Amino acid sequence: DTAVSQTPKYLVTQMGNDKSIKCEQNLGHDTMYWYKQDSKKFLKIMFSYNNKELIINETVPNRFSPKSPDKAHLNLHINSLELGDSAVYFCASSPAKNTEAFFGQGTRLTVV
């Protein structure tokens, strides 16, 4: 299926751990994103990449580090996890900058 896919779907981990979330899109899109949906269900941009280059870093703590090995992948690595990092993280992609976005199913991260 053509889609934006994220793994894992659920992630439960202890404070202080380091974890990664992977995202892949097979839509041939140039632009990829990470969004965070907090406990109040509000969605906010974290990072935006275009052709593997970072173009938006929306005041996200340095503990969050995106990595785009190629146009089809945008992974999110989080160091020293904190309770406040608990949220649903969504990966998305667009054909180009400022075009229609397609979202993955989300990764529910719970930090205990």
Added chain:
Amino acid sequence: KQEVTQIPAALSVPEGENLVLNCSFTDSAIYNLQWFRQDPGKGLTSLLLIQSSQREQTSGRLNASLDKSSGRSTLYIAASQPGDSATYLCALISGGYNKLIFGAGTRLAVHP
């Protein structure tokens, strides 16, 4: 700073009703506006995309309009069905910043 507001926050209607979901924004300089649907515990499904030069888009029972001058978009759902129950999110790109700015959503329940 662009802000997106969705009214109402929640809506409960009997099956078969036609309904309107509202989205307002503070800055009329937008690239495009996108309506999404989110089912509980799921990702976002793109419903309609309206480019800044367009006034409306239609897909099946859904019709979305855009009035930039008044800072408003509406999503019209005709002949609502229980399967339409979900949270509907309005999001837009403004200023060419390559990020979606989301409203808080309207939680819709359609009961038989």
